[in-house]
Amino acid sequence: MFLQIEFESDIPIYQQIKNQIIRGIALGELKLGEDLPSVRQLASDIGINFHTVNKVYNQLKQEGWVVIHRKSGVMINPDLNVYNNKQYIESLDELLKFTTAEAYLRGVTKEKFIELIEENYNKYF
Amino acid sequence: MFLQIEFESDIPIYQQIKNQIIRGIALGELKLGEDLPSVRQLASDIGINFHTVNKVYNQLKQEGWVVIHRKSGVMINPDLNVYNNKQYIESLDELLKFTTAEAYLRGVTKEKFIELIEENYNKYF
DNA sequence: ATATCTGTTATATATTATATATAACAGATA
DNA sequence: TATCTGTTATATATAATATATAACAGATAT
Numbered sequence: 001m002f003l004q005i006e007f008e009s010d011i012p013i014y015q016q017i018k019n020q021i022i023r024g025i026a027l028g029e030l031k032l033g034e035d036l037p038s039v040r041q042l043a044s045d046i047g048i049n050f051h052t053v054n055k056v057y058n059q060l061k062q063e064g065w066v067v068i069h070r071k072s073g074v075m076i077n078p079d080l081n082v083y084n085n086k087q088y089i090e091s092l093d094e095l096l097k098f099t100t101a102e103a104y105l106r107g108v109t110k111e112k113f114i115e116l117i118e119e120n121y122n123k124y125f
Numbered sequence: 126m127f128l129q130i131e132f133e134s135d136i137p138i139y140q141q142i143k144n145q146i147i148r149g150i151a152l153g154e155l156k157l158g159e160d161l162p163s164v165r166q167l168a169s170d171i172g173i174n175f176h177t178v179n180k181v182y183n184q185l186k187q188e189g190w191v192v193i194h195r196k197s198g199v200m201i202n203p204d205l206n207v208y209n210n211k212q213y214i215e216s217l218d219e220l221l222k223f224t225t226a227e228a229y230l231r232g233v234t235k236e237k238f239i240e241l242i243e244e245n246y247n248k249y250f
Numbered sequence: 251a252t253a254t255c256t257g258t259t260a261t262a263t264a265t266t267a268t269a270t271a272t273a274a275c276a277g278a279t280a
Numbered sequence: 281t282a283t284c285t286g287t288t289a290t291a292t293a294t295a296a297t298a299t300a301t302a303a304c305a306g307a308t309a310t
Contacts, residue, residue, distance in 0.1 A: 026226035
């Protein structure tokens, strides 16, 4: 897979994997219905314990990103519909409060910030 | 102060305090040069241990948000200049990668996302 | 049938992050 | 002298993160 883990990061390994899988879906690098490696395979590839991957897959399942069939394995949810529940919007709103505040004080203009957003969104289709 | 801590949150208390102080500066609720409560006073107000507040103040000092004079106390840095070092831009960029990806997949359009950014930025002066 | 692959569960351990609890110190100030 | 600052030291508790072994049940290929 395309996963790139930074072991020295302050972001937990399981979170890095979740982030990159979700971004992989948005970028189209992971197609809906596509199989993911088995928990043991991915753990082996990355060089981590399989429980960590198992935790990732279960959380992704819980949030609707993947479906798990016992023994056919894990695949990106072919009927992906994780659309914005009010709870998600609230958490996004909360995150942007503090992210924009710090960015502003660090001299990142509104225009520059929006440019960063557009650069990202333009990669999603 | 205006701090509102959620003890059940998955965001650590010290991080919540940092977030709200930085946002307080951006909103103008905290003026440059303004005194902050002493570590013991703020801890008492919130109902937490003073070491937690001490940790916050030291990190804020480390990052340039406040200055600490032994015994005059802690104040918002009157010469605030935390402007964007390359390291910060990189971390912001990394954060936006995953934030925009999930937002996109959850049905938050680029226009809606930008609207959220503008709502926040318009509060800063 | 047997071996091998899946996810799953159980148990145990190690490390780090977060938060608290007490105590004491040194400098400044009233 | 008493009281306020930030600071430091030590100890403890809890939770989050990650690993290590082992075993189980269902599916599949040989």
